[in-house]
Amino acid sequence: MNYQWYPGHMTKAKRQMQEDIKIIDLIIEIVDARIPVASRNPDIDDLGRGKARMILLNKSDLSDPSANKAWKEYFESNGIICAEIDSKNKNGLKDMRGLIEKACIAKLERDKKRGIKNSIVRAMIVGIPNVGKSTFINAFVGKNMAKTGNKPGVTKGRQWIKVGKNIELLDTPGILWPKFDDNITGLKLASVGSINDEIIVAEELALDILGLSDAVNDRIRTYYGLKDKDGYEFLQSLAIKRGCVKKAGEPDTEKAAKLFIDDFRSGKLGRISLELPGDKIADQERYHD
Ligand SMILES: Nc1nc2c(ncn2[C@@H]2O[C@H](COP(=O)(O)OP(=O)(O)OP(=O)(O)O)[C@@H](O)[C@H]2O)c(=O)[nH]1
């Protein structure tokens, strides 16, 4: 299946970001820890040139712990401040203030020299849809200030949120880019729920996820106890096993595909990382800072 999603509100959101970027001190980029390369929007690199940057590997509860560690080291070795966090369960956020101050040290020192006592750090929270930008803000602030939801495109407009006296966060709508370089990027984005499900054929996505790698394929078939089934036969057997049948008694493969996609996204199949530093990921070099 060809994955592509670039609705009009994203063009608008990108334009707004170009304006807002002028008044912010720091860009906090939230990525999905399961796909830290595919979930980085190359447009953000362009928009944020010259600004202090930080990358947060969110949903680290759903990705492989050793991969999280490897990615943190990877980004840090490229000079980017990085942390693994789980915004849903509020893990990894304790040092956030310190990290933000570290990322903005140049500005803070400049302000100090100028005699500014209460300098304020303005940070823009950016990322692709559904990576947990708004959930991160709520977890960091300790209050439900931003709307969140288990689908992409929940945040429609921007919103400033204060954290204590000296940090201001700007929640922004998730944005993708007009054309993915390769379909595997689109597939990874769809597999974690960053592409609108309404434009996706569930059965095709399920089969594409099965085809992601031998390790993923094996893990899925083992989890459902369908070790000897693959491809469409896997979906049919899963439908029968889970009682997804149509009126005529036929297996409802669409329902089975949706069930499997939900299990995959929510971590029921275990903690899976689809990318590792050093993998031959087509775009990796492009994102190298
Ligand atoms: N397991 C897990 N789920 C998370 C985490 N962070 C966010 N979520 C879930 O991911 C979904 C999306 O969260 P949002 O905060 O709405 O994502 P967003 O990036 O603001 O999305 P848009 O506004 O649509 O761009 C919600 O169902 C959250 O509960 C996390 O660290 N771990």
Ligand SMILES: [Mg+2]
């Ligand atoms: Mg949001």
